[in-house]
Amino acid sequence: MSTIMITVKWGRERLQIPLPPLDAKLSVLRQILSDHTHLPPDAFKLIYAGAIMKDDNAPLSAYKIRPGGTLLLLDSTPRPRPPKTEALTVEVIHSELATVRSTLEPSVDAFLRTPTVDAEHTRLGELLLQALLRLDAITVDSSWVEARRERKGAVRAVQGVLDRLDKGWREAKAQQQTQAPQ
Incomplete structure (x- = not known):
């Protein structure tokens, strides 16, 4: 069985990522993306087909990701205010x-x-x-x-x-x- 590749849009970057097995939890994909981006796994939102992928315990199959599909990764890290001292x-x-x-x-x-x-x-x-x-x-x-x-x-x-x-x-x-x- 061949590896399913997906595209992850992250700002201006386009990452080609192998999709874990569809019975894997979203948290597995989130960790893979964290390793690639160096963002903490809880510091970004994932969007596929216009829907926010929220449930880290849900299997990837629940999100109906297709081969060659594109995920949008949005950095949701809070931006610190400029320090006052x-x-x-x-x-x-x-x-x-x-x-x-x-x-x-x-x-x-x-x-x-x-x-x-x-x-x-x-x-x-x-x-x-x-x-x-x-x-x-x-x-x-x-x-x-x-x-x-x-x-x-x-x-x-x-x-x-x-x-x-x-x-x-x-x-x-x-x-x-x-x-x-x-």
Whole structure:
């Protein structure tokens, strides 16, 4: 039996995901999507054929998903309000950097050990760019010296991971081209 593939629209991205068996619960699909997006499983809504997929205990067959179907993934993570103090701003910056270091950086390291899939390079690059945009969106009062320094350091760290990803990918591509038969 062949694997059923579905498309998941997530913002501007289109992910091709193998659909778990139709007797699997929605929570299984939610976990697979969480692994791909690095969003917590309860931080997004899924919509198929105009209906919100709510019941994580329901089997996928209950949602009548068809081969080649398209799910819409909506990030429902509450957006934090801009912090009102420098200490809270620094905490938000540290939290964003900790998330990158604990989830994305290990994924980049694993990818760079065997960089073979264009889609994974693109996905990781997009997630790192999103982290950079979130850091950029943090409002820092001009008088908050520590917060400005911390944000600058966090941006450098995330940009460093992105640069390492891109450099490793370019080197792998160059190596593939030199090994290709002429």
